[in-house]
Amino acid sequence: MITTKGLTKVYRSRGRDVLALDSVDLHVREGEVFGVVGTSGAGKSTLIRCVNLLERPTSGTVTVDGVELTALAGSEQRAGRELREARRRIGMVFQHFNLLSSRTVQQNVELPLEIIGLDRHDRRRKAAELLDLVGLADKAGSYPSQLSGGQKQRVGIARALAGDPKVLLSDEATSALDPETTRSILKLLRDLNQQLGLTVLLITHEMDVIKSVCDSAALMRGGKVVETGQLTDLLADGHSRIARDLFPLGAFGSGAADRTVLEITFQGDAPAQPFVSQLARTYQIDINILGAAVETIAGRLVGRMRVELPGSHTDNVVPIGYLRQQGLQVDVLDLSNGAAA
Amino acid sequence: MTWDRMQELMWPATWETLRMVGLAGLATLLVGLPLGLLLVLTGKGGPLQNQAVSRALGVIVNVGRSIPFVILIVAVIPFTKLVAGGTSLGWQAATVPLAVGAIPFFARLVETAVREVDGGLIEALKAMGAGTGTIVRKTLLPESLPSLVSAFTTTLIALIGYSAMAGTVGGGGLGDLAIRYGYQRFETAFMWVIVAEIVIIVTVLQLLGDLIARRLGHRGNYRSTLSLLRAAKAAKAAPRAEKTAEDLASSH
Ligand SMILES: Nc1ncnc2c1ncn2[C@@H]1O[C@H](COP(=O)(O)OP(=O)(O)OP(=O)(O)O)[C@@H](O)[C@H]1O
Ligand SMILES: [Mg+2]
Numbered sequence: 001m002i003t004t005k006g007l008t009k010v011y012r013s014r015g016r017d018v019l020a021l022d023s024v025d026l027h028v029r030e031g032e033v034f035g036v037v038g039t040s041g042a043g044k045s046t047l048i049r050c051v052n053l054l055e056r057p058t059s060g061t062v063t064v065d066g067v068e069l070t071a072l073a074g075s076e077q078r079a080g081r082e083l084r085e086a087r088r089r090i091g092m093v094f095q096h097f098n099l100l101s102s103r104t105v106q107q108n109v110e111l112p113l114e115i116i117g118l119d120r121h122d123r124r125r126k127a128a129e130l131l132d133l134v135g136l137a138d139k140a141g142s143y144p145s146q147l148s149g150g151q152k153q154r155v156g157i158a159r160a161l162a163g164d165p166k167v168l169l170s171d172e173a174t175s176a177l178d179p180e181t182t183r184s185i186l187k188l189l190r191d192l193n194q195q196l197g198l199t200v201l202l203i204t205h206e207m208d209v210i211k212s213v214c215d216s217a218a219l220m221r222g223g224k225v226v227e228t229g230q231l232t233d234l235l236a237d238g239h240s241r242i243a244r245d246l247f248p249l250g251a252f253g254s255g256a257a258d259r260t261v262l263e264i265t266f267q268g269d270a271p272a273q274p275f276v277s278q279l280a281r282t283y284q285i286d287i288n289i290l291g292a293a294v295e296t297i298a299g300r301l302v303g304r305m306r307v308e309l310p311g312s313h314t315d316n317v318v319p320i321g322y323l324r325q326q327g328l329q330v331d332v333l334d335l336s337n338g339a340a341a
Numbered sequence: 342m343t344w345d346r347m348q349e350l351m352w353p354a355t356w357e358t359l360r361m362v363g364l365a366g367l368a369t370l371l372v373g374l375p376l377g378l379l380l381v382l383t384g385k386g387g388p389l390q391n392q393a394v395s396r397a398l399g400v401i402v403n404v405g406r407s408i409p410f411v412i413l414i415v416a417v418i419p420f421t422k423l424v425a426g427g428t429s430l431g432w433q434a435a436t437v438p439l440a441v442g443a444i445p446f447f448a449r450l451v452e453t454a455v456r457e458v459d460g461g462l463i464e465a466l467k468a469m470g471a472g473t474g475t476i477v478r479k480t481l482l483p484e485s486l487p488s489l490v491s492a493f494t495t496t497l498i499a500l501i502g503y504s505a506m507a508g509t510v511g512g513g514g515l516g517d518l519a520i521r522y523g524y525q526r527f528e529t530a531f532m533w534v535i536v537a538e539i540v541i542i543v544t545v546l547q548l549l550g551d552l553i554a555r556r557l558g559h560r561g562n563y564r565s566t567l568s569l570l571r572a573a574k575a576a577k578a579a580p581r582a583e584k585t586a587e588d589l590a591s592s593h
Contacts, residue, residue: 052468077388078473087470098465102483102557111479112469163469 001167001199002028002051007060009046009223020046021057022223028216030166033193033200035210037242038220044203047220048171051201052090053083064090065166088116091160095172097152099144105131105155106140112162130158134188150181157188161196168192170202174209186213207245215298217242231298235265236329247293247304260316261290261333264305264323275326276307283319285309306333342522342531350518350531351538358514358542361432361507362500365439369496373444374489376402377451378477388473405445410503414438435512439503447496454488455481487558494550498543505539515539 009021020043028034036044049055051062053069056076062069064086073080079087099108109127118126131137134154144152153173160168170189174182190213192198204210210217210231218228219242227234227241234240243265264275280287287307294303309316313332323330376398381387383395408416417438418429425434458481466476482489505516515535523532 054464054467077386077390079467079470081472084470084472087468090468092465092468094461094465096461098459098461100462100480100484102486111466114479115466115469115471115475169468 001030001065002026002034002201003061003063004047004050005061005063007047007050007062008058009043009050009055010058019223021050021060023060024220024223024225026218026225026228028199028201030199031193031197032215033190033202033213035214035217036201036203036220037205037207037210037217037245040205042220043223044205044220045171046223048169048201048203051169052087052092053079088112088163089165089167091163091165091168093153093156093160093168093170093173095175097144097149097156097176099152099155099159101144103143104140105136105142105144105147108144108155109158109162112159116163126162127158130161131155133161133192134158148181149177150185153177153181153185154188157185157192161192161198166197166199168198168200170200172203172205175205182209183212189213210242211246211295211297232267232300235267235297235302246297247295258310258312260309260311260313262307262309262316262320262323263331263333264307265329265331266303266305266327267300275323275328276305279319279322282322285311285319342528347531347534350522351515351535354513354515354518354535355538355542357432357512358501358504358508358516361436361439361504361512361514362497364433365436365443365500365504366493366497368436368440369443369447369500370493372440373447373496374451376444376448378455378481380448380452381455381481382473382477388476402445402448405441406449408442410438410442410506413442414507417441430511432512432514435504435507435514439500439507442503443496443500446499447492450492450495451489454485454492457488458484487554490550490554490557494547494554497546497550501539501543501546 004024004026007021007024007026008019011018011020022043024043024047026047036047038044046055050057051064051069053062053072053074054076057070060070067086069083069086072083072086074083100111103111106124106127109130110123113123113126128137128140131140134157136151136154136158139147139151139155144155147155156173157168168189173189174185177185186209189200189202193200193213200213202209202214214231216228216230217234218225220226229237229240231242231246235243235246237243276287276289279285287309290306290308292303292305294301296302309319320330320332379389380395380398380402382389383391383398385395387395420441421429421434421437424437425431428434462480462484463476466480471479504512504514505519508514508517508520515538519532519535522528523535
C-alpha cells in the first residue's frame with residue numbers, strides 16, 4: 001500500500017548537510033499496522049512526512065495505493081492539484097493534534113470535507129458519523145480547548161478519517177498522552193484498522209506501542225532502516241533488535257565461564273508444555289530462571305524466557321537439542337557482549 | 342466660551358474626525374490586510390515563497406513606516422490630488438495621507454499576527470490537500486482573528502492621532518479645532534474639553550476592540566467561564582431550594 005524506494009532526504013542548513021534519510025526502502029502492506037521505531041533524530045518524522053510529501057525527498061520514490069506521489073507536480077511549499085487530491089486519500093494525525101481552536105469539534109471534523117467540496121448537509125451527517133465512531137458524539141459542539149488530550153486526539157483521528165482514506169499516517173500520536181489514554185487511542189486505531197481495513201503507518205519511540213498494535217515494524221537508526229519485518233518473524237529471529245527491545249528480560253546471569261545462558265522464545269501454544277521441569281527431570285540439571293515474560297504481540301501469545309544452565313555451551317548441546325525438538329526457539333547468549341550467539 | 346458654543350463647534354468636528362478615520366481605516370483594512378498576508382505568504386517557507394517580492398514589499402513597508410506623518414502629508418499631495426479629484430484639502434483629501442501612513446503600519450501588525458498561527462495547523466491543512474487560498478481562508482485568517490482585531494484597533498487609534506495632524510492641513514476634525522481655538526485663540530478650557538473628548542473616543546474604541554478580541558480569542562474558554570458562572574449560581578440556588586423544602590416539611 002505504501003512503498004518507498006531509495007528514499008533519501010538531505011537537509012541543507014547553514015551550509016551543512018544533514019542526511020536525514022539514507023536510501024530507505026519500506027514496504028507497508030495493505031491492511032496492516034506498521035510501526036517505525038528509533039531513537040530521537042533517527043529520521044522517523046522525516047520519513048512519514050515524505051510519505052505524503054509534506055517534505056520533498058531529495059531522491060527516491062514514494063508510491064501510495066498505486067500512485068507514485070513523487071512523480072506529481074509541486075514544490076515543498078506548494079503542492080500541485082494532483083498531489084493535493086492524492087493527499088485527500090491519506091489521513092494524518094499529529095502529536096500535538098493540530099486542531100483549529102476557532103472551530104468546534106464538529107467543524108474541525110468537517111474541515112477536510114469542506115476542502116473536498118461536500119455540501120453542508122452531507123458534511124454534517126458524515127461528521128456526526130465519524131464522531132460517533134471515535135466515541136465523541138456528545139462533544140460535537142465543544143471547542144478543542146474544552147477537551148482532554150485523549151479527546152483531542154480522537155477528534156484528530158475523526159478528522160483524518162473524514163476523506164475516507166485508505167492510509168492513515170500517525171507521527172507520535174500518543175506521545176503527549178498518559179499511559180491509559182494511550183491505550184485507548186491505540187485500541188481505537190486497531191479497531192479502525194480492523195473495521196475499515198485501514199492501513200496504518202505509525203511512528204513511535206515506545207516499544208509498548210509496537211507491541212500492542214503493530215503487525216510489522218521497522219527500526220531506524222541514523223536515517224537508515226536497519227531492520228524491518230512482520231513481528232511474528234522478527235520474534236522468531238534470535239538476532240532481531242526489535243524482538244529484543246520488545247522483551248527486555250533484564251539480568252544476564254552470573255557471567256561465570258562454566259554457565260550457559262539460553263534465551264527461549266515460544267509462540268502460539270508451545271508454552272502449554274511444562275518444558276522447564278521436563279528438562280530438569282530428564283537431564284538431572286538445576287535450571288536457574290533469570291527472567292521471563294509472556295505478551296500478546298500482533299494478536300499472538302508470545303513468551304520469552306532466559307535461563308541459566310550449569311556447564312559450558314558444549315556441555316549443554318544435548319539439553320538444547322531437546323528444547324529445540326519441543327518446537328521452541330533457543331538462542332545461546334554470548335555473555336561477553338550480551339548478544340545472542 | 343459657553344458650553345453651547347463649544348458643542349456647536351464640537352459636533353461637526355467630531356463627525357469629521359470619525360469620517361476621516363473611518364474611511365482611512367476602511368482603506369487600510371482593504372489594502373493592509375492583503376499586504377500583510379502577502380508578506381507572510383511570500384516569506385521564507387511560505388507557500389508563495391518569493392524572495393524578490395518579499396524583499397520589495399518589506400522595503401516599501403519599512404520606508405512607509407519610517408516617514409514622519411507630517412512629512413508624508415506633504416509628500417503625497419500629488420497622489421492625494423489624483424485620488425481626491427484635484428484637491429488636496431478637505432476631509433476626503435485628508436484620508437489619503439492617513440491611509441497611506443496607516444497601511445504599512447497595519448500590514449506589519451497583520452504579518453506578526455498571522456505568523457503566530459501554529460505551523461502545525463498549516464501542515465494539517467496541507468496534509469488534507471488544501472491549497473494556498475484554502476489555508477488562508479480556513480486557518481490563517483480565522484485563527485489569527487483575535488490578534489487581527491487587536492491590530493486593527495491599534496491602527497484606528499493611531500489614525501485618530503494622525504487625524505489631528507491631518508486636520509491642520511485642511512482636513513478639519515477635532516485636532517484642527519483644538520489648535521485653532523485652544524492654541525491660536527487661547528481658549529485653553531475649550532482645548533482641554535476637546536482633548537477629553539478624544540481620550541473618551543480612544544478609550545471606547547480600545548475597550549470595544551479588546552472586548553471583541555477577547556470574545557473571539559476565548560472561543561470555548563469564554564463559554565466555559567459562562568457555564569462556570571451558571572454552575573456557581575446553581576450551587577448557590579441549590580441549598581436555598583433545599584431549605585424551602587425543609588421549611589415546607591417543618592410547616593406540616
Ligand atoms: N527542517 C529541518 N532542517 C534541517 N534539519 C532537519 C530538519 N528536520 C529534521 N532535521 C534533521 O533530520 C534528522 C532527522 O529528524 P527527524 O525529525 O526525522 O527525527 P525523528 O526520528 O522524528 O526524531 P524524534 O524522535 O525526536 O521526533 C535530525 O538530525 C534532524 O536534526
Ligand atoms: Mg519526530
